[in-house]
Amino acid sequence: MHIQANYSLLPHNTFQIDVKTQYYIEINRQSDILTLRTDIKLASLPWRIIGGGSNLLFTHDLEGVTIRCTFKNITVVKEDNDNVWISVGAGVEWHDLVTYTVKKNWWGLENLALIPGTVGAAPVQNIGAYGAEAQDSITRVHALDIYDGQRKEFRHSECQFGYRTSIFKQQFINKLLVYRVTFRLRKQHEGKPNLVYEPLKNALESYKKTDLTPKIIYDTIIQIRESKIPDYRKTGNAGSFFKNPVVDIEYFEKLHEKYPDMLHHKMLDGSYKIPAAWLIEQAGWKGELHGHAAVSNQHALFLINLGGANGTEIEALAHLIQEDVNHKFGIHLEPEVIIL
Numbered sequence: 001m002h003i004q005a006n007y008s009l010l011p012h013n014t015f016q017i018d019v020k021t022q023y024y025i026e027i028n029r030q031s032d033i034l035t036l037r038t039d040i041k042l043a044s045l046p047w048r049i050i051g052g053g054s055n056l057l058f059t060h061d062l063e064g065v066t067i068r069c070t071f072k073n074i075t076v077v078k079e080d081n082d083n084v085w086i087s088v089g090a091g092v093e094w095h096d097l098v099t100y101t102v103k104k105n106w107w108g109l110e111n112l113a114l115i116p117g118t119v120g121a122a123p124v125q126n127i128g129a130y131g132a133e134a135q136d137s138i139t140r141v142h143a144l145d146i147y148d149g150q151r152k153e154f155r156h157s158e159c160q161f162g163y164r165t166s167i168f169k170q171q172f173i174n175k176l177l178v179y180r181v182t183f184r185l186r187k188q189h190e191g192k193p194n195l196v197y198e199p200l201k202n203a204l205e206s207y208k209k210t211d212l213t214p215k216i217i218y219d220t221i222i223q224i225r226e227s228k229i230p231d232y233r234k235t236g237n238a239g240s241f242f243k244n245p246v247v248d249i250e251y252f253e254k255l256h257e258k259y260p261d262m263l264h265h266k267m268l269d270g271s272y273k274i275p276a277a278w279l280i281e282q283a284g285w286k287g288e289l290h291g292h293a294a295v296s297n298q299h300a301l302f303l304i305n306l307g308g309a310n311g312t313e314i315e316a317l318a319h320l321i322q323e324d325v326n327h328k329f330g331i332h333l334e335p336e337v338i339i340l
């Protein structure tokens with residue numbers, strides 16, 4: 001275990017912001033935390049956990065200790081005729097895991113192809129895309145208490161999964177380090193393609209449902225994502241900057257009367273989800289520049305670093321958008337990105 005002082009987090013965040021953390025430590029053994037806690041100086045500082053930094057916006061240097069889990073292996077823990085259970089180290093790249101399962105012809109993760117970040121963050125964030133969420137396949141989450149190194153195990157029902165959230169993002173944020181995640185995947189003959197997301201269904205309409213394979217869905221999703229999402233390796237970003245807001249039926253009807261073309265999605269409880277990207281675009285922000293930051297002209301929900309932006313510049317742009325959308329539509333946009 002290597003403790004690095006005054007360490008730049010530039011390689012560890014997709015917004016490509018150059019901030020430093022007082023101490024940076026990669027955890028690659030369960031005993032590492034206990035060892036670190038015996039160091040009185042480190043133990044007295046605040047600790048925070050990062051993964052691939054693909055949902056973070058750093059606005060200043062970080063005081064204290066930043067830890068990252070680098071457990072890497074993938075093992076099959078159980079198998080029957082229809083299912084396979086795999087246990088995956090938190091440090092594995094999420095997309096590498098998806099690629100691995102698709103190569104095996106296992107169903108479950110194919111709709112979540114090309115989401116940046118690590119396996120450890122997937123249950124924390126309950127990542128989701130194209131009608132699927134990580135929680136659909138997660139059966140257990142294994143974590144270490146960062147105060148005493150104790151192991152904790154959570155069954156699916158104990159994880160309190162919700163829209164881009166879980167118990168690990170709420171009650172246990174920066175308290176429990178997820179080090180392994182167990183997934184249940186379905187073998188090919190049991191597979192049922194998840195086509196609830198209409199544009200995906202349309203993109204695959206030339207196939208008979210029974211001819212679909214995880215690989216076909218994976219390839220299609222990669223194609224769709226590459227065509228509409230800015231590549232963070234070229235242009236720093238952290239995915240969707242804001243959550244899609246939900247309004248009650250009365251407010252929806254009022255807005256809909258004024259904006260009959262407003263995109264919307266009716267929720268099971270009768271409320272309406274309105275795409276934040278639509279609101280931002282209507283408010284005239286798509287492609288707008290603010291110093292070294294901008295709203296992507298590819299997708300209005302993505303704030304981007306044009307090169308050399310600092311976190312406060314991006315945060316300031318986010319505030320301007322929030323104020324304007326609130327002023328024009330009476331809707332508060334809540335950030336999905338974690339601002340530190």
Ligand SMILES: Cc1cc2nc3c(=O)[nH]c(=O)nc-3n(C[C@H](O)[C@H](O)[C@H](O)COP(=O)(O)OP(=O)(O)OC[C@H]3O[C@@H](n4cnc5c(N)ncnc54)[C@H](O)[C@@H]3O)c2cc1C
Binds near residue numbers: 173232
């Ligand atoms: C281009 C782009 C596209 C994206 N598309 C999507 C998408 O389609 N769907 C989606 O859901 N998200 C999307 N995201 C957001 C991002 O990929 C996810 O939120 C991802 O899960 C973050 O993983 P990470 O490892 O980078 O975590 P980080 O951003 O480093 O951390 C996120 C949170 O998880 C915590 N955390 C990280 N690792 C651990 C761990 N091992 N134990 C405990 N806590 C931990 C951190 O403390 C932090 O609170 C996108 C991001 C980008 C840049």
